[in-house]
Amino acid sequence: EEAQALYAAAHPQSRRVHEAALSSLPGGNTRTGIFFDPFPVAWARGEGATLWDEDGHRRIDFLGEATAGIYGHSHPVIRAAIEAQLDRGWNFGGHTAMEGELAALLCARFPSLERVRLCNSGSEANTFAVQTARVVTGRPAVLGFAGCYHGGFLTFTARDNPLNVPFETVVAPYNDAEATRRLIDAHADRLAAVIVEPMIGGGGCIPAERDFLLMLRERTAQHGIVLIFDEVMTSRLSPGGLQARHGITPDLTALGKYIGGGLTAGAFGGRAELMQGFDPRQAVPLQHSGTYNNNVFTLAAGIAGLGQVYTPEAALALNARGDALRGRLNARCREAGAALQVTGLGSMLAFHARRGEIRSPADAAEGDATLRALLFYDLLERGIYTMPKRGFMALSLPLTEDDHDALDAALQDFLQARRSLLCR
Ligand code: PLP
Secondary structure (H helix, E strand, O other): OHHHHHHHHHOHHHHHHHHHHOOOOHHHOOOHHHOOOOOOOOEEEEEEOEEEEOOOOEEEEOOHHHHOOOOOEOOHHHHHHHHHHHHHOOOOOOOOHHHHHHHHHHHHHOOOOOEEEEEOOHHHHHHHHHHHHHHHHOOOEEEEEOOOEOOOOOEOOOOOOOOOOOOOEEEEOOOOHHHHHHHHHHHHHHEEEEEEOOEEOOOOOEEOOHHHHHHHHHHHHHHOOEEEEEOOOHHHHOOOHHHHHHOOOOOEEEEEHHHHOOOOOEEEEEOHHHHHHHOOOOOOOOOOOOOOOOOHHHHHHHHHHHHHHOOHHHHHHHHHHHHHHHHHHHHHHHHHOOOOEEEEEOOEEEEEOOOOOOOOHHHHHOOOHHHHHHHHHHHHHOOEEOOOOOOEEEOOOOOOHHHHHHHHHHHHHHHHHOHHHHOO
16 A cells, blocks of 8 residues: 555656546556556656656566567567558558468468468457367367466456356366366367467466476367467467477467567467368358458568567577576575565566465465565566566567666565565
8 A cells, every 4th residue: 555655646647647537438447457556657658668657757668568569669670660551551441462471471480370360469369269169160168277368358267257258168277287188078079179378478477387288289189179379478489489389289379469560469370271261262251350350550560570570589589588587586586585486488477476386377376466566566666667466577679688687676676675574
């Protein structure tokens, strides 16, 4: 509460922005996942890895738009691509050469993609991947994992199903190969798909164990169930995503976030035979219409980004930097004897306020949520923006070593200032 009061006092303009929006948006907000109390920061401008808010504070952006912001703010190559498109126009109501170019870049990169469809978000990509599996197999149900997030439409919770999952679901425990194998076997003849994040992203950067993923691959193949990797976030973790890193090829993959150069984007695809139904030359093709599926700004920015900026070499370098940063932050926590650690892989990191191994969302839930919230406010006050509540960070290309040093220093301040709470 004290930290929130401090925050509120320092952000009068953000408060005004929030209050003005209350009359038209429920809670003054339209991004549930990154809302925080008493009101979120209203950002005014971004450049490189720096954000300025409406009150004039400067923050280093370690949230990186939850992985979509890999290029940082106003990357010159992305900007040039968008500007060139501005000169050529938009809303053509037809096709351009660019959709094939972006699709070819994606297929060249991600091992499971022989054919791909473009859409507008990770949520859409997962929804269409799941529906593709249901149509192709003629089966009704989908197995997902408690604590995985697949977008606004498809969140598998251990409790009630969300409002709008219009099909039967089976919910399994993440990284528990034995229990999941039993559930797959028990429901095999009803299961169209198994959908999994190969590392849980926003839910705390919890990597799937390779043996667990191998079991999913083996069991789904045996039963004719479509295995879907939701790589909306994790596709950045190697030149070919986590599927390439593990050498495990799913049947379908969902993508999103940075693949549109930081503009609204999504894609889903896989083996040609599974995607064949979308070929519009057939008598009865599968319907996947969408006015903005080939939005020219997304295409131009996505092609420039994947083709020129987030090259395979850049992906390896960014993830190596992430591993080094995680090691450094964890060393600080250990040295301080604090109940705090950083999980993740490569350029995706998440703080957890607890000791011991974190293999599942249940392990993560044992962390001290209040302490982690305190970390968010304390880091923000020291000029570092991370994901509110969840302690999530996604590195962007323009972050410098100085920026990493600044996060390290801010963490050390936190460890010192909150010693009594962290070292119990
Ligand atoms: N899948 C995963 C793993 C995600 O992290 C997200 C977004 O955070 C989504 C899907 C949904 O993507 P979008 O927000 O573009 O709809």
